[in-house]
Amino acid sequence: MLRTLIQPYTERSVADRVSLLDVCAQLCAQHEIDFSLLLQGKFENHTALYWAIANGPWPPKPPFELAAAVLAHSAPLKPETMKEARRACVSLRSQELFHFLRMSPEFGTLSAEDQFLLGVSAPPEEIVVEELEGPTHPFSFRFQIPQFHKRMMLGKPITLEVVARGRLWRLKYYTANKPSHTHLTHGYWTGLLSMVENSAMT
The missing domain is CATH 1.25.40 (Serine Threonine Protein Phosphatase 5, Tetratricopeptide repeat)
Structure with missing residues (x-):
């Protein structure tokens, strides 16, 4: 069956x-x-x-x-x-x-701690992806992250994932807590866009 x-x-x-x-x-x-x-x-x-x-x-x-x-x-x-x-x-x-x-x-997608913090069991983010015309196949996405400031102030990383151009992308916001190759200052809010493992390379 x-x-x-x-x-x-x-x-x-x-x-x-x-x-x-x-x-x-x-x-x-x-x-x-x-x-x-x-x-x-x-x-x-x-x-x-x-x-x-x-x-x-x-x-x-x-x-x-x-x-x-x-x-x-x-x-x-x-x-x-x-x-x-x-x-x-x-x-x-x-x-x-x-x-x-x-x-x-x-x-x-949300941890138990994040669920308690936000008062919801599922991520409340709104994400809209737009695939644009052009030889380099660009795309853009717009998003809203409720309680962004509160979550970042508490040191909670925020991760968004989107499907665009046949690939899975991850946008992560976090607070830099140690020196890195990007020379970020400790405590700075940082955004990192990357392709998720197993997504086709450009």
Whole structure:
């Protein structure tokens, strides 16, 4: 039954697959089987969440019912499951879907301490990516970070991740606490933009 969930979108509707997912969850509960672990096993070399993203409706558009359903049933997520979800979003070049996952409590982007500090279980940042025209394939992204000043004053690093130009980028704000090759002064607020591991090089 689970194999049916990972088939291409054209073979079954989203509603059918979500319904089938719920049936599987009920059967597993009746037989005391951990459905979360089952979903995070590998089907054709990938997790169910990866396939829910990769074989979902094209192009990906909200509300991402199938990905949301598989995500909810897969929690708590293993690091490898989260890595695969990122990889699937990058493959589809979908920042919107990636942001949806990142904003979900199941994805666990915020630490328990940050959740207590912000009073939320999911990151509250708003991020909009724009891919621009030009020979160098530029892009820009706009973002809002609630309580930025408070979080930085408390020495809490803030990390944003975005999908742009078929790659996963990470923007990290932190307080410099030791000398580095950039000659930053101790206590200075610093921003660092980098490509996440396994993203294709330019």
